């Protein structure tokens with residue numbers, strides 16, 4: 001659905017996006033992640049035809065976004081980073097205007113606008129002047145705008161920014177529902193949201209792609225290690241050494257806690273789940289096990305590791 005080939009964007013002496021290539025298949029929900037300034041919005045502007053690339057190309061459903069821009073844009077709903085709304089228009093007027101710009105026939109305008117007002121929970125604000133809306137309501141008008149011509153592909157640049165937790169949940173559910181028959185590329189800084197919603201993640205850092213995989217694969221293959229927390233009542237002096245000898249354990253740290261117990265923090269190899277082995281060892285050694293807890297690496301751990309430093 002989206003094909004990006006060797007896209008590069010240079011601003012006066014500064015390369016914001018450097019030779020990136022990726023694809024998004026029909027029906028995927030892809031999370032586009034990266035720290036501030038990584039090049040997410042620049043990439044999205046190029047894919048949607050709002051910014052000409054310095055080199056490289058992008059196509060939507062097989063149509064080149066610059067040479068066949070009309071066909072390409074028909075397939076596409078785009079929520080830009082800062083939504084250029086007309087502040088003195090009413091919500092329904094604005095959406096009707098936008099829909100007709102995007103080629104919705106006049107016989108369908110009422111129905112389409114009604115549908116997106118419902119979807120984005122804006123029924124009560126239908127007649128409100130856009131300039132009087134709250135930030136979150138305006139953001140939802142932007143999403144309604146992106147959806148109003150019923151596009152097959154949605155490109156959403158931080159759709160939940162400025163929304164309260166209830167609205168974030170609503171927008172997340174909305175996007176999930178939309179995705180049953182659409183393709184979505186979404187940038188966000190809310191990583192648990194990505195884990196819940198996205199079938200794949202593309203991580204960009206300093207204008208270059210750092211990873212492109214499912215969240216599960218990123219977590220599994222990532223070199224960040226898992227960890228286990230083990231609390232033992234009055235352990236023998238060699239407990240730490242005994243734990244270190246288990247295969248797959250990288251490091252054991254020891255922390256005495258009040259009441260004569262000790263907490264051992266075990267760092268394990270990526271992907272290894274040694275909690276069963278640790279449990280068995282504790283039984284063999286007749287240790288009094290108070291707690292055994294596995295801490296899996298999160299997408300946030302992976303993100304930090306991929307985008308920190310250099």
Ligand SMILES: Nc1ncnc2c1ncn2[C@@H]1O[C@H](COP(=O)(O)OP(=O)(O)OP(=O)(O)O)[C@@H](O)[C@H]1O
Nearest residue numbers: 011012014016034035036037038039040041042043
């Ligand atoms: N018109 C411009 N002229 C010069 N530099 C620009 C311009 N637009 C963007 N940049 C630079 O390009 C880099 C990438 O910006 P971009 O907006 O794509 O980042 P982003 O990943 O969307 O970040 P954020 O998470 O903060 O939205 C930044 O360093 C930014 O300063």
Ligand SMILES: [Mg+2]
Nearest residue numbers: 040041042081
């Ligand atoms: Mg941005």
